[in-house]
Amino acid sequence: MIALTSEPIDVTSALYELQSAQAGAIDIFLGVVRDNTQQRPVDRLEYEAYDRMAIGEMQKIADDANQRWPLLRCLIIHRKGTLQIGEIAVLIGVATAHRADAFEACRYIIDTIKQTVPIWKKEIFMDGEIWVNAHP
Amino acid sequence: MNSTVSVLLFGITRDLTGQSTVSVSLPANARVAELLNQLHQNYPALASIRSLLVAVNGEYAEADQLVHQNDEIALIPPVSGG
Numbered sequence: 001m002i003a004l005t006s007e008p009i010d011v012t013s014a015l016y017e018l019q020s021a022q023a024g025a026i027d028i029f030l031g032v033v034r035d036n037t038q039q040r041p042v043d044r045l046e047y048e049a050y051d052r053m054a055i056g057e058m059q060k061i062a063d064d065a066n067q068r069w070p071l072l073r074c075l076i077i078h079r080k081g082t083l084q085i086g087e088i089a090v091l092i093g094v095a096t097a098h099r100a101d102a103f104e105a106c107r108y109i110i111d112t113i114k115q116t117v118p119i120w121k122k123e124i125f126m127d128g129e130i131w132v133n134a135h136p
Numbered sequence: 137m138n139s140t141v142s143v144l145l146f147g148i149t150r151d152l153t154g155q156s157t158v159s160v161s162l163p164a165n166a167r168v169a170e171l172l173n174q175l176h177q178n179y180p181a182l183a184s185i186r187s188l189l190v191a192v193n194g195e196y197a198e199a200d201q202l203v204h205q206n207d208e209i210a211l212i213p214p215v216s217g218g
Contacts, residue, residue, distance in 0.1 A: 121216045134214055
């Protein structure tokens with residue numbers, strides 16, 4: 001399942017969706033808002049998405065992961081809007097028969113999301129703001 | 137004959153231009169590379185961005201892809217999800 005949401009991400013319900021009788025391993029990766037970037041204190045993050053394309057690109061990543069690893073379940077949920085310190089920005093969940101596939105697939109999915117999915121985050125500092133990765 | 141296409145802007149490109157959609161006039165049978173050139177001419181501030189890609193109808197487009205008036209076109213600055 002792929003989702004882009006303005007609501008807080010619920011880890012417990014994600015876990016329920018990932019469970020299956022054949023799954024010997026479930027990996028859940030959470031990307032969480034940190035309180036600093038290179039020691040500069042962060043107040044909050046603002047996420048913006050090109051919704052239609054972001055969902056399409058996340059679906060492609062899930063499809064690729066399904067081709068490469070024997071996934072029983074795959075979940076990608078990305079948040080948008082304003083997020084405070086400690087909130088979950090992204091949840092990746094995979095269920096597989098064995099743990100090696102779960103670890104590898106989970107890592108592949110989050111690493112690829114960061115490269116291709118049209119979602120942008122602005123870091124709001126106490127004394128300014130910056131679109132992450134935007135400048136040389 | 138020129139045609140006008142509208143381009144969706146996000147993130148830093150929206151902040152730099154102050155607009156979430158801009159119109160660009162292009163010659164007939166223009167390609168993505170020409171659209172990018174025209175955008176840079178119209179909005180010189182875009183030069184400060186590390187890289188810019190174009191999406192056509194929700195898919196990343198190559199520089200030589202044709203741009204049609206009814207396409208949904210978006211400018212994609214460096215992504216930073218996750």
